[in-house]
Amino acid sequence: MCSNDKGGFVPPDANKLVARCPACKAFNSPKNIKCKKCGADMPKKS
Amino acid sequence: MFEDFNMELYRTEARWQEGEYTVTRTSVWTAPGCHNGCGVLLYSKNGKLEKIEGDPNAPFNRGRLCLRCINMIEQVYSNDRLKWPLKRVGEKGDNKWQRITWDEAYDIIEAKYNEIKDNHGVESIATLVGTGRNSMWQPAVITRAIFGSPNLCFGFLSGDSCYQPRMTANLIKLGDCVISDCSQTHPLREKNSEWKKPEVIVVWGNNPLVSNGDGFMGHWIVDMMRLGTKLIVVDPALTWLAAKADIWLRGRPGTDAALALGFLNVIINEDLYDHDFVENWTYGFEDLVERVKEYPPEKVADITWIPKDQIVEAARMYAKAKPAAIQWGLAIDMQMAAMEASGAITDLMALTGNIDVPGGNIIQRYAYNRSKKYGSAIEYIPEEMLLKRIGTYESPIHESGYTPFIPPDKLLECLETGRPYPVQMLWLQGTNPIANMAGEAPRVYAAMKKVPFCVVVDLFMTPSAVAFADLVLPAAMSVERDSFRAWWTPLRSIARGAEQYEQSKSDEEIVLDLGKRIRPDRFDKYKDVNEYLTQLLKEDGGVDYDFDTLVERVNDFWDWDYTYQKHEKGLLRSDGQPGFVTPTGLYEFTSPLFDVWGFDMLPKHIEPVEGPYTTPELMREFPLILTTGNRLWGCFHSEHRQLPTMREIHPDPMMDINPQTAKELGINEGDWVWLENRRGRCKQKARFNIGLDPKVVRGEHGWWFPEKEGAEPTLYGVFDSNINNLTTMGVHGPTHYGAPYKSTVCKVYKVTPENDRVSPTEIVTRMGGFSYAKR
């Protein structure tokens, strides 16, 4: 496999780009602390 | 049709002796420029290429060749070629040079690099590259792994508008890129039992017979026509393919997103879509259903100027054909709605169940994942240096890593303003920006003049080299190189079949030479190019053989690339699960990523920034829509103008105009005319195109005149016929992708002695540019 981190023309790791709200499943920026749709706390990135 | 070759003569090994000739069987990519990698037989004697033939045993082209390879000898041994490194001795623009050795050239580069590193930071070195040829990964490695700068950029191609919008839309929606399946992924071609002929091919926004874009050999379309494939052609001009099509959709330039949305509307409303694929493999279909309600065929007809009945008929024909392929092209990238049109057209492939099916649009990766192209060596750039990338953090998609470039429009702003920091050095490898891809070329000329130090690696002395370079380095041509090609499939050898011309060096050799000097810690481990290429072939799970073995094999088809329905077989995702490489694991009609980035999640129409509906007052002065960049047989962008054989076919730059419009303007066929808008003007010769909309004209790009004086103010006449005197920089779609190269406005009038006293090139190089541009 080639990886985006090493310049391969494949998508970046989706986990770095989006995070799903555990409560309402809305897609959020991984930077969000609270869900933009329902306001629930977003899980902290390990 | 591609049979009956004499197989005793056309052998399948890589090298043999045939009388006095050594025959090398390999592929050709760059230089001269081309997007394809056709198989060739190089017949050489005493290290000199004497003859070239198409390789009948190459499944890619099956013996065929176009003018570029047919005319290879004239190109390789043109006396105009750069023969040795040159150092500027006069002022920039004087075209005065001193011959130096490679060692002297490297000394100058190394000293300059050290000075910049110590005083300014390596980020103030920026590299410009050209379109997709075998000079992509090499400048990327020089920039990132050797200089340590994160700033690699398309040579001022506004909005990254060459394949980047389409590829990026593909990557966002399904995690991979798709191409139209004309059997080219399998060594047996049409005889592959799994393959099916496309019943319909939609040729959308390209004339592939001439352009051969994106690694797609245009005449494969003719192969399919001969098997019975029907065509739908979307093009503002009548092309030969359009004339042969069942349906020719003559759209208004820059309205492809609206047309695709109209197709989607018809296909959904008439229930012509693939329910199985939509239900099992897609995300956000209901949102798309809502969005297409905004694009009924009547409205789309008003936007696109295509009759409603034709839109409906074409949508039905495409949706009912099983399978059907869309062969898309550059025109989709060169508009404000590039990303939106790319997304909507990809949606058409998904909605009709044509993704990764035989004869549809097949998912492709570079053979054995070997080619990283422009993204190469990005792993050498530490995070704090990545953060210094010019303009990248103003574009979420660039920031996320979908496109390995810094945005060209932002680099231009940087050169003009010195912010965020002044660029101290430009490295140009295989690009001639002011003659070719730079929008608003006179503006780019002024900005590039500000950069203190500039190196150009090229084949011939070019206008960009004369205007900006301190050092000019001669590059070797494809037939003189050891390299490989992994863009799509097969993995192909590029093996040297002739000694290098004079003192020229291959891009690979330049990488290694500079690497060993500046970063021996990274490059001393490679004895020579051969070892380096072996590493590139093997690293990160590549092939299990070395470069010499690839040279022996010539072509190696990767079975992954010709496997169909890869999403069902768990071949796409790194976790081995079925599905696509997207956040939802599904094909995404609505893109969660677009939502996170603050973009519209669904495709939409965006009006061209200049046109009858956005700037009606401007149309009173400039009443014609201008589309640019249609390709020339044999000439690749700004290349080939110094070759007598090519110039016999293309003596002058030509603009296309409907005869009725020409008559109203008092223009006869063959007259020199000015094309002018508020940014500038250029002159080309009028050619009648009976099928062109009377309100649309078309101008060629890439024209300069190697036969003219190189020194400024003549500068090979680079601005005299330059259609990019009229195009834009800094005007792009909301996603930072797509620029209106193919949808702006102009007026057209005859050239007369009175209105042609000072040449455009003199205006740009000596008088500060077109005065009306400063208004």
Add this chain to the structure above:
Amino acid sequence: MQKGEDNARYGLLIDYEYCTNCHTCEVACKKELGLKPGEYGIKVLEDGPRQNPSGKWEWSYLPVPTSLCNLCEKRVAEGRKPTCVHHCQSGIMYYGPVEELAKKLAEKPKMVLYSK
């Protein structure tokens, strides 16, 4: 492929329905025969484009061998196809004895047979 001992007349069959005007035959021929600018051993002629009463477009190209064409006698003697036939991007040119090509001529419309 080899020119026969039978003194048969040889020629070119061209399926001009699919000629795209790519110029490959013209330039391949120039290179083979060493012709100067302005000289051609085969030249592509154009008819159209114009619209027929039905609305269909008529636009055809027709490669015409000139008197400089020698059917690539040197290549043929080596066992090769004439260079235009070998390199034609649409693969629409055939070389052989005219009697054989005449049979092929009957297979589909819009073909022409040139004899030498």
